Amino acid sequence: MLDRIKHGAIAGVVSGLAVAIGVFVFDLFARHPLATPRLLGHTLMGAPVEGTGGGGLDWLARMLVAGWELVAYSAVHFFAFALFGIAGAWVFAPGRMVANVLTGALFGLVAGSAMFYAGLLAVGPAFVAVPDWRLVIAMNAFAGIVLVSELADSPDPRAG
Numbered sequence: 001m002l003d004r005i006k007h008g009a010i011a012g013v014v015s016g017l018a019v020a021i022g023v024f025v026f027d028l029f030a031r032h033p034l035a036t037p038r039l040l041g042h043t044l045m046g047a048p049v050e051g052t053g054g055g056g057l058d059w060l061a062r063m064l065v066a067g068w069e070l071v072a073y074s075a076v077h078f079f080a081f082a083l084f085g086i087a088g089a090w091v092f093a094p095g096r097m098v099a100n101v102l103t104g105a106l107f108g109l110v111a112g113s114a115m116f117y118a119g120l121l122a123v124g125p126a127f128v129a130v131p132d133w134r135l136v137i138a139m140n141a142f143a144g145i146v147l148v149s150e151l152a153d154s155p156d157p158r159a160g
Contacts, residue, residue: 004089011150012085016078018146019139026135034070036131037077041069043123044076080115081143087111088147099148108144109137116140 020037027035045068088107092099116136 004093005086007151008086008089009082010085011088011147012081012083013078014150015085015143015146016081019081019143020074020077022139022142023131023135036135037070037073038066039131040077041066041073043120044073045069076119080119084111084115084143085147085150088144089151092148092151099152101145101148104144104146104148105141106144108140108142108147112140112143113137 023036024033027033045065088111091097091107091111092103097103113136
């Protein structure tokens with residue numbers, strides 16, 4: 001049982017890393033590197049900090065807040081993907097469901113989207129904006145495919 005949980009958490013973090021890289025590449029093509037994690041960091045931490053006119057050390061304060069938001073969001077992101085992986089390890093346990101690209105994408109769409117939007121609802125009315133729903137759907141399907149691939153490539157923890 002513990003092997004399956006550990007196995008799922010590691011596979012989830014790997015899929016979270018793949019999503020982070022995918023979103024980073026998407027943001028690079030949009031010419032706004034780190035825009036999506038900063039947006040979600042603002043959402044997680046509350047409303048974005050507005051400048052008071054740009055004088056003095058205001059730029060430094062904005063940089064520190066932006067850095068903190070990225071760090072906080074990254075911690076939540078990888079923790080959520082570890083939970084995603086544990087759920088995937090349970091769903092795709094031997095004899096429970098066939099693990100392939102289609103079922104992985106479907107798992108990512110359903111479980112990943114549910115976790116993402118539940119997290120936004122948990123933040124409450126403080127959330128500012130969310131990324132385009134098409135990006136969220138695509139990255140969740142991608143995460144499910146990577147998760148299934150990672151679960152299939154690892155030793156089978158049949159102990160749980």
